[in-house]
Amino acid sequence: MKIKSKKIISVSDWDDLVTSTYSRPYNFQQQNGCQSRGTVYLNIPSIYADDFENNTIPDEINGDMMGVSFTAWLTRDPQEWNGESGDDKWLDLFWERNFYPDLQTVANDLYDKGLIPEGEYGIEIDW
Secondary structure, three states: OOOOOOEEEEHHHHHHHHHHHHOOOOOHHHOOOOOOOEEEEEEEOOOOOOOOOOOOOOOOOOOOOOOOOHHHHHHOOOOOOOOOOOHHHHHHHHHHHOOOOOHHHHHHHHHHOOOOOOEEEEEEEOO
């Protein structure tokens, strides 16, 4: 029998690492239409990162379009709001639910920066 070890990261620790590294609002559980409890597994690094193609999406909280390229996410001012006036009070929620990068792309970049070692990981989503 072959046994493998995987490193488990709580979703809040993952969010804290991403937020502190890039100075951007980030909440992994809120992505992809709000994820259920469970564990999302990934290998770091991986050649299978699938960066989003969108460079921009409409500034709509809970809009139908979700995910932007890593470059677009890094270059946009986190305080920029182009949606309806009054909705800007929910700006972080827009970033968390709609304006976020691909998970594996972020993980690979954190690895390249020396902030997370190579290995098999699980991000445990629980609240």
